[in-house]
Amino acid sequence: MDRMSTSLTEAKVAARTGPAEVAAWCALVALLDGFDTQAIAYVAPVLAEAWRVPAASFGLVFAAGLLGLTVGTLFVGPYADKVGRRPVIIASTLVFGGFALATAYANSVPQLLALRFLTGIGLGGAMPNLIALTSEVSSPATRARMVTIMFSGYPLGAVVGGVVSAALIGKYGWQVVFYLGGGLPLLIGLGLLLRLPESPSFGASTAAPAHAPVEAARSVVELFGVEFRRTTLLVWLAYFCTLLVIFTMTAWLPTLLKQKGMSVSVAIVTTALLNLGGVFGGALLSVATRRFHALSLIALSYAAAVGGIVVVASGDSAQLLMIATFLTGAGLVGSQLLMNGVVTELYPTRIRVTAVGWALGVGRVGTVAGPLIGGFFLSRGWGYLAMVAWMAVPAAVAAIAVLSLRRLKARTTGAH
Template sequence: MSYGHRSPATGRMARSRRQEFILNSAGVASATSVVRTDLPVAGAELRERQLHTGSNASAGAAVDAGRQDRANCVRAVLLCAAVALLDGFDTQAIAFVAPAIAQDWRIDASLFGAVFGAGLLGLMLGSITLGPLADRFGRRAVIIWSTVAFGAFALLTPLAADVMTLAVLRFLTGLGLGGAVPNIIALTSEYAPPRVRATLVTIMYCGFPMGAVVGGLISAPLMSTYGWESVFVVGGLLPILLAFLLFWALPESASFLSRRKSAYEAGMPRSSPSDLQAATSGKSGLAVRELMSDGRGFGTLLLWFIFFANLLTLYFLVNWLPSLLVRTGFSMSQAIHSLALLNGAGIVGGLAIGRLIDRGTPLMALGLSYLLAAVSIVGISVSAENASWVMTAITFAGMFVIGAQFGMNALATTFYPTAVRATGLGWALGVGRLGSFVGPLLGGMLWGLGWKAQELLFLAAIPSLLAALAVHMLSVIARDPGGKAAGNATSVAE
């Protein structure tokens, strides 16, 4: 076959095949290796043909491109994991220091419900608003500026002198935190080979609970030596320093660059999200509408509910667990270390669930995880008088609550095409953040009304049961070949 002369039809078919490769194949990382207009087929397929046709020069170039792909993939995963680590540290920093601030300011701990809620409201709005921006301007820019934002406002937090100012600063910090998460997930998923996509997304997002683990380990000594303000100083300086490294080393999504290239070749303005979307899907309209189109509507609503329910439980635990344990007689150090244990166990659970998803049993693994999460949370409540049993129950709660969230993050990336992937993840996490806002706020209200710690924990188990039910409904859709959303749900179920 001659590659030097092609008909217009052949060119269109080649571009289509390149685009399909970018959306679905393994190891695509370098935009320059997949959007060249002089190649009729994309990356891995071309390299394979070159190796079999005996072209040494072409084969060598193909091997070099493959190495570059892998290098970009590793770099993207590691840098996104670093962002996730600092995101996790700053998200949960307020939970580490809340008991100390309450003692320092001589206020009731129940007032921190509004502070927790303000930060999580910022997370919700950041996820919803900055996800679509990334689909328009690229993952890289939004990740970098989100990291700068949450670092800067965390650094300003020690200046707060009252609850209202603290709540405002936590809200602004949350905007940056919320903008980073959907985009590091989307960027990682777009670089990951399909056969290990859920595992790589999970490994990357392990940085989030690892940040909480690190925070739990260093917060107590920092506060005892330098005061609670030192936790936010550390949590502010490190993201700003990381942003310089991201600017220098973080690659852009090859899928995003390919869509922009396709739009440019079609004579469309690069700055128009509608045109970019039309160039890849043949449709126009706002990206958010695409979340409900092509049979994705009911599946999207189920995903939103699962994110809402699980993040409600998760953020209730990470914000209130230390205070609840102190209230039941645990020391401050034990209470802070319980969060490190919760998040550390979440890493183990997330890795296990990620592997199950890659092996083709995602919905069964997630449904069972949510059921066991509910049992574990009830276990914390009923074993409150025995420190060993409490820590054991916290370990299992972390494995299944946080681990299942990792699984949902990875699963959601397979539900949406590249053109709206960051938007889809942003809205799922944004609606989930509404749950993370409601959970801590409701906990503070019920605490103020005199609810016991055991009663609050029993209540926190209910959303996990409802999430298990929603996962079952999603699996029913996937098994129904006649359902309107079956095609999309099946891609999730497989």
């Protein structure tokens, strides 16, 4: 199909799809994204027993999936700045659905590692474009809140994955998680073809992508121009630290809690509460932005999450751990949801997906490093307290980075 006929098709789709429906479709993809990203952590304790392999060996499996996320976020996602949000979202959804479904047929750790990497590429390609498309169909006054609400689908998907895993793994086996996590995105992909429009901002600001790879590289360079350099570095530091902590906790907490003596179902539900807390925290923070500066709220929430991590590390009862995990997620995951919306306002349309994509990509470096660090610590005999407590340090660094970004934006605004 040539460029003109593609544009006409996209125009017809856009004419019958309003901003609320666009955000809903993006939220649905984000939900499936969260489900598939978290799925491997929920089945890891079961697979370790079934395949008779050490739990620490799943550190490489976690890292492989997250490395795929990094590749997709850095190199697939930003390509949409030149070819459009719609085709990249649809293609990415079909890719992660197909490889997630194939994961149900894995029978060894090497196969699992390869399939999680390929699934991750699709997951990573979708993420920044969901954020950018929702931002660009929203009004300036509601943009940050719409992105926060839309991307709440991601932690909600991880919660749904926890509920499904706890309820169905014992009855139908671990494969059922991937049957659902792969089959549903393939079905949703058909809906996206029919209903998801292209971004109006993209159509108005971008010429035909005759030299898309070259232009994409120039967009990355622009992130480090005089205007955006300090903003980019602080955003990247916050994303790296935040996603390192979130994914280390979600990857290893089910296994650590099981080793602490909890049942698999209780360990899964407790871990799911981290993301459920994130949905609650994101909604609360998005409302609070009507009265308070978003970056100030994010810094304060990160600081509160540090306290939550300490309680999770030192708590003994299941009830206390569940409450503390929920509140940690409200501060940590909720802040990250709002941060996604804030970042879209820091950069112009021409480099928005590149900016969000590379911020998420650098964050994904943290998601790869965190589970590997956790696996190393576990193999060295670290106990539950130390395995959780060390994550308070990068959470504190994220709070400092966002507070510095708030001060930088205040000085920049004052200078103008």
